[in-house]
Amino acid sequence: MIKQFYNILLISLFIFISACASQSEKSRESSLILAQDNTVYVFSDDETQNVTGEHLQLQLDMELQGPPRPNWVNRSRYYVADTVGGVTEAVDSYISEDDTVTKNNSYLRLRIGKTWQDGGNFIDKSDVKLKADFPKSKDKIGIIFETSPEEFETLEQQNRESGTGDQLVRDGSSSTAALRFVLQTWRSWQSDLDAGIKGVSPVNPFLRLRFSKTFAISEQWRLLSNNALYLYYQDGYASQSSISFIRPFSQNFVFVNKQEVRWLHDRRVLSFANISSVTHAYAGRQVFTYRAGAFYEQKPEPYLSSYFVDFSYRQRLHEDWLYLELIPSLTWSEEYAFERVAELTLRFEMYFRN
Numbered sequence: 001m002i003k004q005f006y007n008i009l010l011i012s013l014f015i016f017i018s019a020c021a022s023q024s025e026k027s028r029e030s031s032l033i034l035a036q037d038n039t040v041y042v043f044s045d046d047e048t049q050n051v052t053g054e055h056l057q058l059q060l061d062m063e064l065q066g067p068p069r070p071n072w073v074n075r076s077r078y079y080v081a082d083t084v085g086g087v088t089e090a091v092d093s094y095i096s097e098d099d100t101v102t103k104n105n106s107y108l109r110l111r112i113g114k115t116w117q118d119g120g121n122f123i124d125k126s127d128v129k130l131k132a133d134f135p136k137s138k139d140k141i142g143i144i145f146e147t148s149p150e151e152f153e154t155l156e157q158q159n160r161e162s163g164t165g166d167q168l169v170r171d172g173s174s175s176t177a178a179l180r181f182v183l184q185t186w187r188s189w190q191s192d193l194d195a196g197i198k199g200v201s202p203v204n205p206f207l208r209l210r211f212s213k214t215f216a217i218s219e220q221w222r223l224l225s226n227n228a229l230y231l232y233y234q235d236g237y238a239s240q241s242s243i244s245f246i247r248p249f250s251q252n253f254v255f256v257n258k259q260e261v262r263w264l265h266d267r268r269v270l271s272f273a274n275i276s277s278v279t280h281a282y283a284g285r286q287v288f289t290y291r292a293g294a295f296y297e298q299k300p301e302p303y304l305s306s307y308f309v310d311f312s313y314r315q316r317l318h319e320d321w322l323y324l325e326l327i328p329s330l331t332w333s334e335e336y337a338f339e340r341v342a343e344l345t346l347r348f349e350m351y352f353r354n
Contacts, residue, residue, distance in 0.1 A: 077321060077350075077352060080108065080352040081107070081108075081352040081353050084106050084107065084108050084130070084352055084353065085104050085106055085353065088104055088106040088132045088133060088134065089104050089106075091132070091134065092104070092133075092134040092135065092136050093136065095134065095136075098136045100136070103135065104133055104135065105131075105133040105135070105353070106130075106131060106132050106133040106353065107130075107131050107351050107352060107353035108128070108129070108130050108131075108351070108352040108353075109128070109129040109130075109131070109349060109350070109351055109352075110128055110349070110350045110352075111125070111126055111127050111128075111129075111347055111348070111349050111350075112126045112347065112348050112350075113125035113126060113325070113345060113346055113347025113348060114345070114346060114347075115343055115344070115345040116343065116344045116345075116346075117341065117342070117343050118341055118342050118343075125345055125347055151208070151228075151230045151232070151235075151238060151240075152232075152235050152238065152264070154271065154295075155260055155262055155271045155272070155273040155295055156273070156295045156305070156306060159258075159260075159273055159275055159293065159295075160308070160310075160329075175198070175199070176196055176197065176198045176199075176206070177196050177197060178194040178195055178196025178197070178206075178208070179194070179195050179196060180192050180193070180194050181193045181194075181195075187213075188213050188214075189211050189212070189213045190211065190212050190213065191209070191210060191211035191212075192209075192210055193207070193208070193209050194206075194207070194208040194209075194210075195207055195208075198232065198234075202234065204232055204233055204234040204235065205232075205233045206230065206231060206232040206233065207230070207231045208228065208229070208230050208231075209228065209229045210226075210227070210228045211227050211228075212224070212225060212226045212227065213225050217245075220247055220248075221245060221246065221247050222245075222246040222247075223243060223244070223245055223246070224243065224244040224246060225241070225242070225243050226241070226242045226243075226244075227239075227240070227241045227242075228240045228241075235266070236264070236265055236266030236267075237265040237266065238262065238263065238264050238265060239262070239263050239265075240260070240261070240262040240263075241260070241261055241262075242258055242259065242260035242261075242273075243258070243259055243260075244256055244257065244258045244259075245257045245258075252280060252281040252282070253278075253279070253280050253281075254278070254279050255276075255277070255278050256276070256277050256278075256279070257274075257275070257276045257277075258273070258274070258275045258276075258277075259272075259273070259274050260272070260273040260274075260275075261273075268299065268300075269297060269298070269299050270297070270298040270299070270302075271295070271296065271297050271298075272295070272296040272297075272298075272302075273293065273294070273295050273296075274293060274294050275291060275292070275293030275294075276291065276292055276293065277289055277290065277291040277292075278290045284316075285315065285316045286313070286314065286315050286316070287312075287313075287314040288311070288312070288313060288314075289311070289312040289314075290310075290311055291308075291309065291310050291311075291312070292307075292308070292309045293307065293308055294306070294307035294308075295307070303334070304334070305333065305334050306331060306332060306333035306334065306335075307331075307332055308329055308330060308331040308332070309329065309330050310327055310328065310329030310330070311327070311328055311329070312325065312326075312327045313325070313326045313327070317348075320351075321350060321351045321352070321353075322348070322349070322350055322351075323348070323349040323350075323351075324346075324347075324348055324349075325345070325346070325347045325348075325349065326344075326345070326346055327343075327344070327345040327347075328342075328343070328344050328345075329342070329343045329344075329345070330342055330343075331343065
């Protein structure tokens, strides 16, 4: 186990040194990076923000490419996107009691993909996500809908884009609907409280509190802290925290080391994750991400459950709404006696937004 831990440590160190060697220091101007988990890191002289990546990526694409051409493909896409935007705009106006027209960032994301494994096995990687944006009522109350909630997935399921084994396949039939209350900012801590239900039968009510903050460690380094507390009627209580050390080397090149811990109270399982990544955005159309990481569990004694290396290539295929992802990976897990398992994930993403 100690030898495997040092292997992961050496791989992470190699990624960091490679980033230092390949990028010269530049002025700290604002920049956008779309990471492999659809997270955008926004760097500025004041702070580092960790926000949902899809909308900012679409904005960046529109600035680089301009308005899309009005062909029949785009007209079909506009119909779906306008429906999503129109419904959320109507709900937003009703909640806020404000009929003025406001920019709405709601979208529907459809992902279609497969993962190929050693031995010829295939795993479905398709899912649907709906994000409802309520800009006029966000200071009062919000409504969220998630098709694949992650609270009780393993840390490996939450952090891996391609998975090893059937245990990494998400239960797409599970979804949540909730009201989101945006809480007051306290000493730069951003927080919100969700109250809703998970699934249909049996109904599983829940409460979820999230809070996060970014710290400036030095002129070059930022520390991002994300924390969450969950209480589900059927699944019990859980808590999860992560810290990410973020180091941009240029406007389109960033190193991130993420350390995460989670406690499932009813199952008495303590889990750990340590993941290092280098992300490089190229020419506004391509994003390359290199990652290495390890996952640990303590039940009752701590042990290494798996470690991995992978590479993600993300390409914008058509205007601001069609993307391709190609993710080769190697995984060593306890389930397979730490024998190497190779995988290749191919996935298409389509965004429908107003």
